[in-house]
Amino acid sequence: MKIQRRSLGEGVYRRLLRLILDGKITAGKWMREEKLCKELGVSRTPLREALIRLVQEGILEQQTHRGCIVRQLEKDEIGQMMEYRRLLECMVLREWFDKIDRHEIKILDEKLIAATKTGNENLRIAILEADEELHEIIISACDNRFIVEQVRRLQLLCRPYRVLRCAESEDLTAILAERKKIIDAILNDSVEDAVAGLSAHFETSRKYYIDDTLAKTESGISQQF
Amino acid sequence: MKIQRRSLGEGVYRRLLRLILDGKITAGKWMREEKLCKELGVSRTPLREALIRLVQEGILEQQTHRGCIVRQLEKDEIGQMMEYRRLLECMVLREWFDKIDRHEIKILDEKLIAATKTGNENLRIAILEADEELHEIIISACDNRFIVEQVRRLQLLCRPYRVLRCAESEDLTAILAERKKIIDAILNDSVEDAVAGLSAHFETSRKYYIDDTLAKTESGISQQF
DNA sequence: AAATTGTATATTGTATACAATATTCCAAAG
């Protein structure tokens, strides 16, 4: 006998969340209940449970008697989210600066240095990985559960709108320098330089998010990737 | 014919939220579905919709096949929330300092000055009101929807654990001085003083929240008020 | 008496039928 630890609704919630965040279900699409029920093999009750959760998280928008739609974030909303992320992560960096794991940062630094010698293709991948790791190391220093959860949530919500700049631009030196500045500042125990570097990093990212989203929207290209 | 703009579930959600935040349903209580259905006059479907929303917000805790329980925030969780509030509101104060409505602050200031001449009973009420207004004026200066929502949410979640210090302490001068420091700093355009004042204000509040909650829990007194 | 097991009961989880509402589309009027 299999013990059922999770309810169906919970599983459906996770599956739908993954589908939306991965861009498999794009913004603006209607979440037709019957259709999703058939696709996921459950009845409407657990499906609706999942929808309600997603509505409550602001990922879906509910209109009475019309259904749920995947929320399309407006240009200024993405900007506000990125701004919130910038302020929050800089705040964490400043407040919990002493608790940041220098050893992890050092490893990250060495990984990047090694990657610069392996050609552009590998460097691209290394930068993408390092980017996520850097944010993770910083946020891990914070021992406030609520702040950590909020930052992670914002990272998730931004994900469908993210642009992998490394995959487009040929000149990786500027991108690399941006990360290097933050890493060096932390290793040199310079709070202000680190915060300034992280802040600048977000600022350039934010422009990319917005400009790209705007371009895609205007040209009608799907946000799926 | 009445147009139904809100679903039953939404209404039930609001009613339950109010009941919990007002302390009418205290932490640790089981949300028995049948019982609540009878009390609220709805069937289980919209009731469960409301419960799911509250679970997703972290206000209730769900255990499979056992039901939902009003979440009891631990001492350190309340501390973390208060710390988060402090950091967030100070951040807003600093970042959007120029946009703070000086006129509103001036009105608030005058209201407090007037209240000091009307005896302790009125002053108590005035301070309580001024406290909420001050937080509201500061947060209103922030034009980032996500940040505003988060601050409001934290304020709500803290509410059941709040202690109305004014109602207990006889000496109002210290409490008054704490607010006055923030107000004066804003009116004098001194960012750092204002942030320091607000930060200190949160620090004293936080101690009260925690100590009182601890005391109540230890002596077994209900958190209802 | 303490521990264990089985059964009755309470409670939640899921499916489904029905009700209320929105949307579509066609016909008729202007």
Added chain:
DNA sequence: CTTTGGAATATTGTATACAATATACAATTT
């Protein structure tokens, strides 16, 4: 040809019946 009205249809909202699971309690064993 455009617009308006209203049935027909599609879709969501709600109630309820049934299934799965947890809890409580009594009977049995050691």
